[in-house]
Amino acid sequence: MVLHYNTAGRVKEYDFSTLAVAEPVQRSLAALFAARCDPNHWSVHKSSRTVWHHLEKFATFLAAQETPPATVEEFTGALIDRFWLTMASTGSNRACFRSVCSLLAQDERLQSGPVADALARAVPAHKSRRQSYTTAEFELIKLEARRMFRAALLRIEDNARHLDRFRAGEFNPGSREAVVGEALELIARDGDLPRIKGPSGQPYVPKKYRKAVGGRGTEVTWQRLFLSRSEAVALGVLLLAEYGWNLSVIDRAEVPRATPDPGGDGQVTYRILLEKRRRGGGSWYETENVTDHGAGTPGRLITEALTATRFARAAVERLKPGTNVLLVSRTKRVGNRIADKDRHPNVGPFYFGISHDDVKWWTKAVGLKGSPFQRGRRTVTAVERREPAQHSQETHDRVYVLPDKNVQEAAVPVIADGAEEAVVLARKTVLVAELRDAPAPEDEETATADCSDAESSPWPDSTGGCGASFLLCLACRNAHVHPGHHPRLALLHQSMEGLRSVLPKPVWQRDWGDHHARLEDLKRRIGPGGWAHALARITDTDRSIIDHLLAGDLNP
Structure with a gap:
């Protein structure tokens, strides 16, 4: 028996005596398997469960041999080669072969000779046939999700207003409106209306509430204040479409932190913590910032998600404080225990995240x-955004972009016009200012560089001087940049990166994209060591100047 504790401390058992191989082989496989059942190696049961299924396939293969091996010492290179021949046909079987070989290679008895060579076989990846959606297909999917979630949001907001009026004492005691308000209070507190047992022992909603709310079905009882699991999936699809998150990220998403906008105009910026476990320990988390500027802006969906789940999250907080999960819905299957112990267990009638079964029901x-x-995320990252989302640029290009047919078709006119556009863009955004080792005595210092001749500026003002922003100094042939400017420019680059995370992409690209590209060119020329040295030399004067520059206080 092998016990695997995941990071949440929940345990899953594996009985190796059920494998159809000799007992010494069972014990050897169990020892190798147990060595990886550590939260620092396999953090979730899904990892151990997948390898277990692979070992079951391997055991079935061994049992089918003419003379099944009695011990691990009897494993041969020829045996592993035959196993490969049975596994080479599909992507899932290739993954099984890699998994089993990786495990067996940890056994000291198999680390030399032909068997070691066979276990070290390079297994080519199986080419995925998954493609993105066409624009029309994805719009239909988003439309269905938007319809379902929007209806749920309006329903919850309407009932929330009724509950607020009841709490304020606006309804006459005993009136239908007051009884509905009383019912909503009970639903908000307990997750449902009270049930009493009838003569047959079957629980039912008291007549008082049943008559007021219009029945006893879920749509007129607890769904007044809570999302159903299918509605939570619809919200998850919208989060995918808006932010490019995959299902595992959406499933475990925590409640974002809201920061009021310092300008006092009512805007809210959300700091979202994302968990990406496939990156391995130490690199699981990253954050995104989105601002709710109003309808149609990136942060509005977060505001709506918080609004739609607020009663469920409040009820969960009363039942189990500290459960900080964004997607909380009400399940019909109250009392059922979740078999998948990687998932957050239910709290009372409340369910967390989105499971694969939920997605099947919704679809x-x-x-x-x-x-x-999966196809939707490929569509968002490769076709719509054309930039990575929670993965590296190399993975984005290799897995999402290059094999995708929709991307290939869309690239044809781009490639046709690419050469001319690239030249224009290069002239526009590369660093034009001259790099020097030291300042020239005759130059005049500006906020970002030294100027050798302001009167011959490419952007003259009415007096014959320079009318350009200091941000354009790096695009001017009259400007000189020496190491004394590097800390300030490195800080400017860092500040623009920060602005990218809080501004809508079109706004950031319009206002800061070209300036950022020139700073990127400067960073490349200086090199990693010189850039790190520049960041270490930033002074309070540099910070003050960059603050004024970004605020527009130094504009002509």
Whole structure:
């Protein structure tokens, strides 16, 4: 028996005596498996469960041999080669072969000779056939998700207003409106209306509430204040479409932290913590910042998600304080224990995140074939955004962009016009200012560089001087940049990176994209060591100047 504790401390058992191999082989496989059942290696049960299924396939293969090996010492290179021949046909079987070989290679008895060579076989990746959605297909999926979630949001907001009026004492005691308000108070507190047992022992909603709310179905009882699990999936699809998050990130998303806008105009910026476990320990987390500027802006969906889940999250907080999960819905299957112990257990009638079963129910309800999350994420990152989302640029290009047919078709006119556009863009955004080792005595210092001749500026003002922003100094042939400017320019580059995380992409690209590109060119020329040295030499004067520059206080 092998016990695997995940990072949440929940345990899953594996009985190796059920494998169809000799007992010494069972014990050897169990020892190798147990060595990896550590939260620092396999943090979730999904990892151990996947390898367990692979070992079951391997055991079935061994049992089918003419003379099954009695011990691990009897494993041979020829045996592993035969196993490869049975596994080479599909991507999932290749993954099984890699997994089993990786585990067996940890056994000291198999680390030399032909068997070691066979275990070290290079297994080419199976080419995925998954493609992105067309624009029309993805718009239909988003439309279905938007319809379902929007209806749920309006329903919850409408009932929330009724509850607020009840709490304020606006309804006459005993009136239908007052009884509905009383019912909403109970639903908000307990997750449902009270049930009493009838003569047959079947629980039912008291007549008082049943008559007021219009029945006893979920749509007129607890769904007044809570999302159903299918509605939570619809919200998850919208989060995918808006931010490019995959299902595992959405499933575990925590409640974002809200920071009021310092300008006092009512805007709110959300700091979102994302968990990406496939990166390995130490690199699981990253943050995104989005601002709610109003309808249609990136932060508005977060505001709506918080609004739609606020009653459920409040009820969960009363039942189990500290449960900081964004997607909370109400489940019909109250009391059922979740078999998947990697998932957050239910708290009372409340369910967390989105499971694969939830996605299957939703796709069937809206008439889709297959989960929209994997193809949808490919669509968002490769076709719509054309930039990585929670993965590296190399993965983005290799997995999402290059094999995708929709991307290839869209690239044809781009490639046709690419050469001319690239030249224009290069002239526009590369660093034009001259790099020097030391300042020249005759130059005049500006906020970002030294100027040798302001009167011959490419951007003259009405007096014959320079009318350009100091941000354009790096695009001027009259400007000189020496090491004394490097700390200030490194800080400017760092500040622009910060602005990228809080501004809508089109706004940032319009206002800061060209300036950032020139600073990127400067960073490349200086090199990693010189840039790190520049960041270490930033002074309070540099910070003050950059603050004024970004605020527009130094504009002509």
